[in-house]
Amino acid sequence: MIEFRDVQYRVGGISILKDINLTIPDGVFAAIIGPNGAGKSTLIKLLLGMQDPSEGKILIDDSPRDSWLKHNGFGYLPQREEYDRGFPATALDIVLMGIAGRIPWGRRVGDEHRERALSIMQDTGIIDKAHSPIGNLSGGEFQRVMLSRAILSDSKYLILDEPEAGIDRHSVVSFFKLLKELNDAGKTVITVSHDLHTLNKYSNFLICLNKTLHCHDHSELIDQQLIDKTFDEHTRLIEKDY
């Protein structure tokens, strides 16, 4: 279970996230929606420990975030990953990053890890490129690599920041089906997405965010009114700010 308690996040006096009170129960397929700049990625980075809240608390499985992170990790797919195209790594190497933290020092990645990584890459449809240098991958291909890595990390939480970005229309559905399978197998999935149409079918917990929360609940259907409210607020913010 993930809880945000009165979380505020400010950068240089500017409020980016405000009054976030949120409980995400285990086992849900949660979708975070909101317009560009709403703070979706920031919310995720706070959860992952990549940034610290200015105020408030984040609890994971009833422990404070930092103490939970000492013994556990998240499966994470970032919205953007900075890397050097000339870096001497193959797609498989990057997927194996998901498990490297659990292999003791001095030990190499074993065949059993490699096999598991390859079987996940089969599921995400990137097995053909397993031995390609990362510099040769397209955006959508790299996205599949990052999804494989998140899955390989074997966390009970899968946190995905726009996983469908760069994925062709046809594959988006199989992407979400795969996530749903993982969810059915017991993983809590939390995904940021702009694909409201597809989300509607798979997600069962909606988080509407636009600097502050507009909804966070089990909802079988995405409510058009809530969406309007989430996205309208943004329009008003723009008018106010500029």
Next chain:
Amino acid sequence: MPGFIIVALIGAILSGISLAVFAPYVTLRRISYMGEALSHIAFAGIAIALISGMNLTLGAWIFVSIVALLISWLSRKEKIQEANTITIFLSLSMALGIILISLSKNYAFDLSSYLFGNVLLISISEVWALGILNVLNILFILIFYKELFYLSYNPEMAKVFRIRATFIDYLFYLLLAANIVLNLKSAGIILVTAQLILPAVIAFNLASRLGWIILISAIAAVLSALIGFYLSFVFDLPTGATIVIVQASMYALSFIFKRRK
């Protein structure tokens, strides 16, 4: 061959290898300016050691280590313009070093030997120190191979996937500092900087797996030390500078064999 030349040759080879195994990481992490910066900063350390009567190498190592750890910590804490900060540190330390040395009125101290280095002046105990350093370097890389790989790929993501990047980053900078300081006397500031880049870029042209890249980098360093030594004697040239010219020529040659990517 006179004994001191054999000692110098072994010293040049060990010095080359020690910098060459770090060079691929330095290049991949885009911190090749650290070689130049830390060797300039070492200069201030040497000056402080000179004034306080400490062992020069030890004094420089302590000083450079502190600064290196500070840079590592700062760059993780703040998303600062790392290169800018370091350039400020660099000029400041260099100025400090020059002032301190001039104040100490220690005319016996040969400043130019630290700028340009002289491998022929290397002592047997320094060769031993380089040997031990090489063992430490190789152990470090073997033990933390996968951690260093992912740390170089992307430190932020390495942390998310629970790779203990911070601790290893500190060790990395401590060893890098030791490598720079111990090589300063034989190679000098300018050659240390070159040897932290050239062997790696040669290797990047020839291989695509990190393990091979490190090995080829080390081999390139050994070859250039041997060839450079030989040429410097035949044509009576300064040894360190000749080694760098050989490395640069090898780099040009490596483009012929560059793997098509």
